Amino acid sequence: MIDSIDASFSIEWTHRLRFAQRAFDVGNEIDTLIEELQPVRILAVLDKGLADTNPEFIEVLDAWRGREERVCGDVLVLPGGEDSKNDLNAVNSVLESIDENGICRRSCILVIGGGAVLDAVGFSSSIGHRGIPLIRVPSTTLSQGDSGVGVKNGVNLFGKKNFIGVFDPPFAVVNDSTLLKSLPDEHWRAGLSEAVKVALIKDTALFEEIERNADALLQRDTAKMNSVLQKSATLHLHHITNGGDPFERLEARPLDFGHWAAHKLEQLADFQISHGDAVAIGLAVDIRCSVALGLLENEIAERIISLLQKLGFPTSHQELKNPILLDGIEEFRQHLGGTLTLLMLEGFEQPIDIHALDVNIVRQAIEKLM
Numbered sequence: 001m002i003d004s005i006d007a008s009f010s011i012e013w014t015h016r017l018r019f020a021q022r023a024f025d026v027g028n029e030i031d032t033l034i035e036e037l038q039p040v041r042i043l044a045v046l047d048k049g050l051a052d053t054n055p056e057f058i059e060v061l062d063a064w065r066g067r068e069e070r071v072c073g074d075v076l077v078l079p080g081g082e083d084s085k086n087d088l089n090a091v092n093s094v095l096e097s098i099d100e101n102g103i104c105r106r107s108c109i110l111v112i113g114g115g116a117v118l119d120a121v122g123f124s125s126s127i128g129h130r131g132i133p134l135i136r137v138p139s140t141t142l143s144q145g146d147s148g149v150g151v152k153n154g155v156n157l158f159g160k161k162n163f164i165g166v167f168d169p170p171f172a173v174v175n176d177s178t179l180l181k182s183l184p185d186e187h188w189r190a191g192l193s194e195a196v197k198v199a200l201i202k203d204t205a206l207f208e209e210i211e212r213n214a215d216a217l218l219q220r221d222t223a224k225m226n227s228v229l230q231k232s233a234t235l236h237l238h239h240i241t242n243g244g245d246p247f248e249r250l251e252a253r254p255l256d257f258g259h260w261a262a263h264k265l266e267q268l269a270d271f272q273i274s275h276g277d278a279v280a281i282g283l284a285v286d287i288r289c290s291v292a293l294g295l296l297e298n299e300i301a302e303r304i305i306s307l308l309q310k311l312g313f314p315t316s317h318q319e320l321k322n323p324i325l326l327d328g329i330e331e332f333r334q335h336l337g338g339t340l341t342l343l344m345l346e347g348f349e350q351p352i353d354i355h356a357l358d359v360n361i362v363r364q365a366i367e368k369l370m
């Protein structure tokens with residue numbers, strides 16, 4: 001009689017990230033990836049915020065649809081931003097489109113949009129038929145430098161960020177810099193707070209590049225923004241592929257630096273604050289906590305916080321005074337599972353994990369920011 005069997009297996013996966021300009025033009029990245037994937041049908045999904053403000057891109061998309069006969073039906077347009085994640089409407093419409101258009105596991109979903117739409121569509125494509133290949137075309141700075149490159153997909157539930165979701169890598173990610181032109185200023189800068197985050201932990205030269213180019217970045221210098229986003233995306237990609245924990249089974253999540261406060265603040269502000277701004281404030285909180293804990297020199301903290309401010313980010317918010325903010329620490333632990341693990345900073349490229357955070361330290365840190 002056999003009592004038990006432990007049989008291990010592993011799956012080889014290539015994470016494809018392409019940096020592009022006009023990715024939908026003939027013979028460019030989208031054509032090449034589709035040639036490689038050979039999908040039976042393609043369902044195209046578009047962020048309404050992009051659809052409404054970037055007629056130039058809509059023409060390019062229409063031209064591509066005109067010559068790619070596997071694209072079925074109309075483009076599915078979803079509301080942009082957190083509206084696509086705060087209920088299951090967006091997820092349901094993608095699932096309905098998958099059904100109505102006969103999209104199968106040998107087909108593909110191609111989504112163009114900000115991080116929120118990518119999250120909702122990525123979740124839908126993962127659960128529809130237990131997994132339909134996904135090509136992500138992130139259209140915001142934040143999604144090109146950070147979220148679009150990752151393996152996480154999900155939507156909010158019970159008012160909590162990303163409460164339901166899956167770890168599921170896309171077939172490919174295509175960062176097309178020409179999409180960023182139509183972004184409003186708040187979302188133009190948003191990718192920079194995540195870039196500062198990853199630079200602080202992993203790449204001081206990138207931090208210095210952002211510092212050196214802060215004025216140009218604020219004034220929408222596309223080449224300088226692309227340079228920062230490419231480095232940020234590459235650092236994120238390498239963290240996923242070489243960090244040894246792509247599906248976050250372990251407790252440490254270095255890329256969530258500043259995020260316990262950021263996520264709670266987004267909820268307390270009724271999602272009226274962008275993720276990029278919330279991350280800047282969350283970073284400021286944890287940097288000030290690092291000083292209050294005696295880990296980080298005040299001079300370095302001030303240098304980082306003044307860079308965030310120079311880039312146009314807020315580093316404070318009235319909801320930081322809300323005592324409910326502190327619930328964010330326990331919610332973060334629950335979302336992670338296991339022991340609380342928060343990242344603090346001892347210096348550039350010197351992250352340190354802590355497993356408890358005294359509320360008085362947080363209050364002291366917030367006091368400094370108000």
Ligand SMILES: NC(=O)c1ccc[n+]([C@@H]2O[C@H](COP(=O)([O-])OP(=O)(O)OC[C@H]3O[C@@H](n4cnc5c(N)ncnc54)[C@H](O)[C@@H]3O)[C@@H](O)[C@H]2O)c1
Binds near residue numbers: 048049080143148152
């Ligand atoms: N999955 C992950 O690993 C991960 C990581 C970080 C953040 N996120 C999530 O990403 C979301 C934030 O994403 P975001 O910062 O990309 O913003 P967003 O998706 O909220 O989009 C911001 C706004 O810009 C509009 N928009 C998108 N592209 C545009 C364009 N090119 N021109 C004009 N308008 C455009 C959208 O319609 C929306 O109104 C949050 O929900 C956050 O939790 C996920």
Ligand SMILES: [Zn+2]
Binds near residue numbers: 146194259275279
């Ligand atoms: Zn983030």
